[in-house]
Amino acid sequence: MRSRRRKLSPFICGGSNATSGAVRIARAYTGRDRIIKCGYHGWHDWTRPGNPGVPESVCALTSTIDYGDLDQLEDQLKESNGRTACVFLETIQQGGLLEGYLEGCVGLAQDYGALCVFDETKVGFRVALGGAGDHFGVTPDISTFGKAISNGYAGSFLVGKQEILRSAETRSTWMTATFQSDLLILTAIRTTLSELQRKKGIAYQWRLGDRLITGLNDAFGRVGLSYKLVGCGPMPSPTVDDTDRDRCFKILERCLGLGHYLHPTHPWFLSLTHTEEDIDGTVQAVDEVLRS
Template sequence: MELPASRAANERLHRVIPGGAHTYAKGSDQYPENLAPVISHGLGARVWDVDGNSYVEYGSGLRAVSLGHVHPRVTEAVQREIGRGSNFSRPSIVEAEAAERFLATVPTADMVKFTKNGSDATTAAVRLARAATGRPLVALCADHAFFSTDDWFIGTTAMAAGVPGEITDLTVRFPYGDLAATEALLREHEGQVACLILEAATQADPPEGYLAGLRDLAHRHGALLVFDEMITGFRFSEHGAQGLYGVTPDLSTFGKALGNGFAVSALAGKRELMELGGLRSDRDRVFLLSTTHGAETHALAAAMAVMDVYETEAITARLHAIGSRLAVGVREIAASHGLADQVVVRGRNSNLVFGTLDTDGRPSQDYRTLFLRQLLMGGVLGPSFVVSAALTDADLQQTLDAVAAACVVYRKALDAGDPSPWLGGRPVKPVFRRKA
């Protein structure tokens, strides 16, 4: 398989954009060498690269495009608002409409403020928590991969260059599912932790009583609880993880699926906290979120259309049903090749990822490269198995056929004890690493 136009386009991208993409997870280093397609366009659950190849796409827009590309109701809503103007010197009535629609969908929140990306929303939540509590430390869940591009989080990763140690020292970590360890952390930093921030769930449902226990623990120690719902919001439940599990946090952040690819995210929470960033509090003012493009009318129109589609077409249930079929199929194919312990599918059916393990059961970048390469050759662009509602029966069958072909090669590589002949070049690399 050769992608000459994509290879040339990747060179153009790297000449003018650091990393060759605007998101590290989309970088060419995440794909087999010379097999990083550059996208021309998409429709439904398919995308086309600049070489003219068509792919069934998973993880669309890093989980953002859950309805499929160019969804008609979303596109129509966006086009209608663009024709009426997108940004003004005073709030548009669309801002009130979108906020009311959001709060009707996520009734556990009292107020909401929109912005453009998830990092701004989570950082605003951290700042608000610090202001409300007067405390400096942020406790983040050590088992969750990403919260923000801002210093309070990035300084804790392998890519900490440019972040002063004094900033990094203001972030501490707690383990998911372990209330005792979290309480020990809070006692160690008694009176210093402003908030606990985490995803309410990732690969599996939380342990029974964990989220409620974590909220009670945070409040007993004077800290706030923040749910990062960038992924769980809408994809796990139309009401977010807080609605699904019946635990209301003090603050929460939404994005990704909210706009079906359009740039919109949200900070939501209790009125007494959110008003610290408003004009109706006698406390010191919090510069919460103030973005020129945060309330572009077409993005808010997209969000309202997305929420309508989720409600009227039972999208969350559809995502779970599609993901279930895919997961069952992949597991059956892997088992038939004796790879049940090497090619694994994890996560909630609406948010599936796959693991590629070696003979000792360890995650392997080499075997991931082999697997990705074979998927691409079968017409599947699959950095994950995160589904969209646009996937058809034919798309799923093509995916399973590609998985079956990949498992044949995987088996050969395991039997040979060396996957390198099937990699086509250097292995794919983890996003967070110190050196390029």
């Protein structure tokens, strides 16, 4: 389960293509067709069961589970009766890091003959270079990456165990596109990775993110509001009780007028461009609005 034998696939363009490529590989390798998913994995048909424009025949092949519920995952694996090709998991969701859950998903997938795929598209090169799997020391069968690694360019890729990606079952799996392995994107990936390593970027993002979480949570707590940041430093997520929602959102609107865009519901992302002065200035602006 913790095998470190990995092989890099061809570079792809866009996170949805990486996740859909992983699904195709999983189906080819296992000879199965069903997917159990947990989280957001892009816009392609298999990711959006029940969405307008997605055929019922496709919807029937994808089921969804709640993050953190291993019992629910096992129930669905049992119900699929040996048809599940892979468990597809967005590794960190808005509650943050959940120790033991990733390892549990890998173990259950293995027990029922399915692959486990970690969607590290948001998490990779933020929480750790190799995402949450790297952070916790858990190796899935396949991992997908995108977003941060190409610093705004549409780069993505997937990696997996050699025995899967080099198998007879997957060797002829068709995955290609006009802009696959685009040189501009490859240059962006190489440069971004070099800068992250040279500047110890992962530790830097953790430090700034933790500073931001502490500062904003203290500021809102002092005035008795439930708005707070949860999760991990490099990508904290906002949460607020329903009773305070309208008031807190108005506060965030006022912060926007001061030049600080704080998304009310979506995870935030730290980067090497942010400085301690940026963090302190944001906390100060929020504090001033709260006291006014």
